[in-house]
Amino acid sequence: MDIIRNSQSVCYCYNQLAQMEWKYIWSTIQVKIASSDMLSIVFPMEESNCQYPETILAFIKCTIHTFWKPKESNDITININPYEKSMCFYVKSAKKNFAYTLRVNRNVVDTKLFLVFVTGIVLFFKAKALSRSAVFYYSAGTLLGILMTLVFFLLFMRRYIPKCSTFGALMVGCCFASFYLICQLMEEIKWLWHENKTFILGYILTMGAISFAACYRHGPLVKERSINLLMWTLRLLSLVMIYFGVTTAQVAYAVMVLLISSQGLQYSFRAFCHVGRKIKEYSKSKKLMIKHITEEEYREQAEIETAKALQRLREFCCSTDFPSWLTISRLQYPKKFAEFVLGASHLSPEEIRAHEEQYGIGGWFLEEQLFSSGESQEPNPQQEEVVEIQEVYQREGEPL
Incomplete structure (x- = not known):
């Protein structure tokens, strides 16, 4: 019955639905009781169940009902879960003669839930x-x-x-x-x-x-x-x-x-991926990959490593362990060495130009090495001069 009008303390019970339906998983049954007099609701089944609570939630509910008694009101709303156990309540009033109206509504989707x-x-x-x-x-x-x-x-x-x-x-x-x-x-x-x-x-x-x-x-x-x-x-x-x-x-x-x-x-997937990466890294480390580099890559690596070596040399020369006075006393051009330590190039423009003329494209030394026969080679005064310069640089400790 959707609307009930009564003037006595009657016990009302709700029986749970026999079969669960997916469309009612957020539904509630709402009971509204309205009267001109002050009313209160009593739940006798909950009071009897509180004597021997079966679960922790039941014990918590009993504790709440013990300390929190609903006050009297002339407009009472009760929300009932359609899949809970059977629930009973009866309307109580301080007066003997009172009238009230009970309405039952079903919310298919309760917004709050x-x-x-x-x-x-x-x-x-x-x-x-x-x-x-x-x-x-x-x-x-x-x-x-x-x-x-x-x-x-x-x-x-x-x-x-x-x-x-x-x-x-x-x-x-x-x-x-x-x-x-x-x-x-x-x-x-x-x-x-x-x-x-x-x-x-x-x-x-x-x-x-x-x-x-x-x-x-x-x-x-x-x-x-x-x-x-x-x-x-x-x-x-x-x-x-x-x-x-x-x-x-x-x-x-x-x-x-x-x-x-x-x-x-998620954690299992992360662990599986981590183990897979470790196995892949281990298998790669077992296989030695040999790769030949091109001439351009060789020159690029040579320039990089030369720059690193020169920087390490500058750092060593600036350190306290470097015998600076002994080295300067043996050098023919100490000013050039000092400029190199402070960051200047280790080659002068004249030395770079001479190197390009000798070993660059079209250089006389390179052409002579390519086109001359190995049986009739005569000593070249310019070549001897280059060898002497290299010996002098090596003896004095300066990089060429």
Whole structure:
């Protein structure tokens, strides 16, 4: 029945759907109860199940229901998961004669559930990047300081708590207390905003400034251990959001397994690629590749190596181990040697020109070596002069 009008405390029950349908994985059944009198809702089945809770989630729900009793109201909305166990509730009022109207609507796609599910998946994949982002660090720290002040200050007092067990117990207590306070404030958020707008804005600005200053003083996370801890905390939070973002636990478990497996496959693929590269490098090192170079490559390498050798020679001459006075006393042109050490060329323009005339294209020495026979070779005075110059340079220690 879509609309029920009644004036008595009647127990209403919802029986779960027998077969799961994919189009209803984000659907909810919404029950709205409206009356001119103040009403309250009682869940007798949950109260009986709290005597022997079977799971941790059931224990958490029982604990929340123990401390957080829904207040009386003339407009009550209940969201029911279509694939949960059968749920019963009955409407209760302080008056004996009261009238109320109960409406049942089915949302095929609950926007809140869908957004929570998508946000959880995005957060899981972006956790690594967000954990290294300074903007996310300051934003999350400021928001945490505003919404969960106890948890925020406990995190910054971590260094003064020596035992991890003590810190864990305090963290669990602060999380439950902050969650309970947020739930209580959410029920009265409209009234609080209407009556105490100035105090709420003052609290947000004050705590936001204090939280941002504390985060700025501490600075973004630098240690890899802290960054990895934040990354896995965000991923755990994303898995919780995925679990509560769908109406069927089977779908949530399947999505969580796929996400965790994707990370495992990523690491396995990286390890496989690393091993493949190592094997490839090892196989290449076993095979000696001999490659012949061209004449142009030979000249290019000769110029490069000559420049390197000359630079090493200059560095050695500038070092303290070099016998400078002894070398200068033996040189015929010490000024030329000093200019070479300071960065000048080791050859003068006259020597370069003489080398080109002798060994360049069209040089007399090269032509004589090519076209003269080996049997009738007469001594050349110019050739003897070149040999004498080379001997003099070698004896004096100057490069030619």
